[in-house]
Amino acid sequence: xxxxxxxxxxxxxxxxxxxxxxxxxxxxxxxxxxxxxxxxxxxxxxxxxxxxxxxxxxxxxxxxxxxxxxxxxxxxxxxxxxxxxxxxxxxxxxxxxxxxxxxxxxxxxxxxxxxxxxxxxxxxxxxxxxxxxxxxxxxxxxxxxxxxxxxxxxxxxxxxxxxxxxxxxxxxxxxxxxxxxxxxxxxxxxxxxxxxxxxxxxxxxxxxxxxxxxxxxxxxxxxxxxxxxxxxxxxxxxxxxxxxxxxxxxxxxxxxxxxxxxxxxxxxxxxxxxxxxxxxxxxxxxxxxxxxxxxxxxxxxxxxxxx
Amino acid sequence: xxxxxxxxxxxxxxxxxxxxxxxxxxxxxxxxxxxxxxxxxxxxxxxxxxxxxxxxxxxxxxxxxxxxxxxxxxxxxxxxxxxxxxxxxxxxxxxxxxxxxxxxxxxxxxxxxxxxxxxxxxxxxxxxxxxxxxxxxxxxxxxxxxxxxxxxxxxxxxxxxxxxxxxxxxxxxxxxxxxxxxxxxxxxxxxxxxxxxxxxxxxxxxxxxxxxxxxxxxxxxxxxxxxxxxxxxxxxxxxxxxxxxxxxxxxxxxxxxxxxxxxxxxxxxxxxxxxxxxxxx
Numbered sequence: 001x002x003x004x005x006x007x008x009x010x011x012x013x014x015x016x017x018x019x020x021x022x023x024x025x026x027x028x029x030x031x032x033x034x035x036x037x038x039x040x041x042x043x044x045x046x047x048x049x050x051x052x053x054x055x056x057x058x059x060x061x062x063x064x065x066x067x068x069x070x071x072x073x074x075x076x077x078x079x080x081x082x083x084x085x086x087x088x089x090x091x092x093x094x095x096x097x098x099x100x101x102x103x104x105x106x107x108x109x110x111x112x113x114x115x116x117x118x119x120x121x122x123x124x125x126x127x128x129x130x131x132x133x134x135x136x137x138x139x140x141x142x143x144x145x146x147x148x149x150x151x152x153x154x155x156x157x158x159x160x161x162x163x164x165x166x167x168x169x170x171x172x173x174x175x176x177x178x179x180x181x182x183x184x185x186x187x188x189x190x191x192x193x194x195x196x197x198x199x200x201x202x203x204x205x206x207x208x209x210x211x212x213x214x215x216x217x218x219x220x221x222x223x224x225x226x227x228x229x230x231x232x233x234x235x236x237x238x239x240x241x242x243x244x245x246x247x248x249x250x251x252x253x254x255x256x257x258x259x260x261x262x263x264x265x266x267x268x269x270x271x272x273x274x275x276x277x278x279x280x281x282x283x284x285x286x287x288x289x290x291x292x293x294x295x296x297x298x299x300x301x302x303x304x305x306x307x
Numbered sequence: 308x309x310x311x312x313x314x315x316x317x318x319x320x321x322x323x324x325x326x327x328x329x330x331x332x333x334x335x336x337x338x339x340x341x342x343x344x345x346x347x348x349x350x351x352x353x354x355x356x357x358x359x360x361x362x363x364x365x366x367x368x369x370x371x372x373x374x375x376x377x378x379x380x381x382x383x384x385x386x387x388x389x390x391x392x393x394x395x396x397x398x399x400x401x402x403x404x405x406x407x408x409x410x411x412x413x414x415x416x417x418x419x420x421x422x423x424x425x426x427x428x429x430x431x432x433x434x435x436x437x438x439x440x441x442x443x444x445x446x447x448x449x450x451x452x453x454x455x456x457x458x459x460x461x462x463x464x465x466x467x468x469x470x471x472x473x474x475x476x477x478x479x480x481x482x483x484x485x486x487x488x489x490x491x492x493x494x495x496x497x498x499x500x501x502x503x504x505x506x507x508x509x510x511x512x513x514x515x516x517x518x519x520x521x522x523x524x525x526x527x528x529x530x531x532x533x534x535x536x537x538x539x540x541x542x543x544x545x546x547x548x549x550x551x552x553x554x555x556x557x558x559x560x561x562x563x564x565x566x567x568x569x570x571x572x573x574x575x576x577x578x579x580x581x582x583x584x585x586x587x588x
Contacts, residue, residue, distance in 0.1 A: 027514065027518065028518075030517070030540060030543055031514050031517055031518065031540065033540075034517075034539045034540025035513060035514040035517060035539065035540045036514065038539060085477065088529060090476055090477055090529070090530070091534065093477070146379075146380050146401075150475045150478065150480055151475065151477055151478075154477060154478040154510075159477065159478040161478055161479055161510075161512060161513050162477065163476065163477070163479060163513055163538050163539070164538070164539045165534050165537035165538055165539065166537045166539060167537065169539055277512050280505050281501075281503055281504055281505060282504045282505050282506060282509035282510055282511060283478070283509075283510040283511060283512050284510070285478075285510070
């Protein structure tokens, strides 16, 4: 009973944050429809995608530290979009991000197989190594192109204030639609993922094609992450912390965990962006806020659980 | 065994004598690592004293014949030691470490990083004293002050256009009034729409630009006119409706971003743009 009340309360808080996000400071309708709604959609999309995928990875890789960025895809994506950004093709940055994500995904997936057999720990190691490699690449670009430091930091610390031109907006809507379809599809795979977490043999004995399921999930999530990073940059902690917090309330049942992670991730990022915009007259990078709020809250939860 | 020992001693002695003695040589000339100071020194007619520069010191163009000792943020210390300068001018920011190192090597290092017009004027006098061009410096400063007063007087009491300066597109960044360029805009008779940011150069919220309705936009973010016109929600901004958007090719950013005597030219160009806006009003 208490849990249901908390959930209802959380839902209402979410709705009020959305309303505050759209109407704070009495903007005129042009600003609401042309600037705030696009930003709201980008923020909600990024938050939901990161938290939802985080919850899947933690279960599937049986690793509490797994998050959307651990497979190196975000660094690859950031590297691709930064590379195009410093070449002056700022408009094409999402394309670069997409190519970077795709390339890293193929590389990591290839490395995760030994003699044709998939290995969970190989996947994690390959992901971490690929991530380090592309981070070094980004550091090199930053060192060589000092005048573009703001652009690179914007990608590394998250930037939800992406300015869309009309053409860009259409392509973003299409890509977001695609991502939503993928996220919905992943919802229907929840039971299979739950079973998979009990071991490959057990899952196979229940008639699940383990190899193909894993490949599908990996490829689909990479596409979504690539899209999110190329528009919003790398925003840490949402994908790691939100699914854990959700599990404090709902210990098992991937279906419910996934849904609540989606909602909580979106609302959490929205609240962080609201703060990032309004604490000072200049805008703060949202990645800093997510870490500053998310980490202490998580520590508090851990301590409470201990007591 | 004995033979090789003797040979070693001979080699060491020969090696020691083959080194050139540089320690006692007289230090000569000036090495300038900051493009701003290079411009000021040349304005004081002391270009011939400069022996080394960084790649960014591109004005006046004749400087290119000097020895280049690296770029603004990555400096070749050995090249500077080889020049053995009497005086080294550094900027602040990334050059603070190198200034410290060069001081430890026994060079006279002066850090000059003017943040506003008044600081620039006093720094010109300081540079003049250091390079023994005090008289020229005082004269230059007086001339500059006179020019600034003229520009100020010209703008007095007139309508002030709201100005939006974009230095970065992704993330969107602008300048505050405490930045050098922000001060120039105000002196030339414009109102910077982001006058009170907490940092000189800072991220801004795009909707604040739309809400502020700037009359003039100066775009140093390498974006194109076509993209700016097509930005979502930006169509109601007067600067965009009337196409009063100025790019690097319209006003050279060096005239506005560098604290040098050339900023007078920059202010005059700004004043011209503002005057055109007033005429249309």
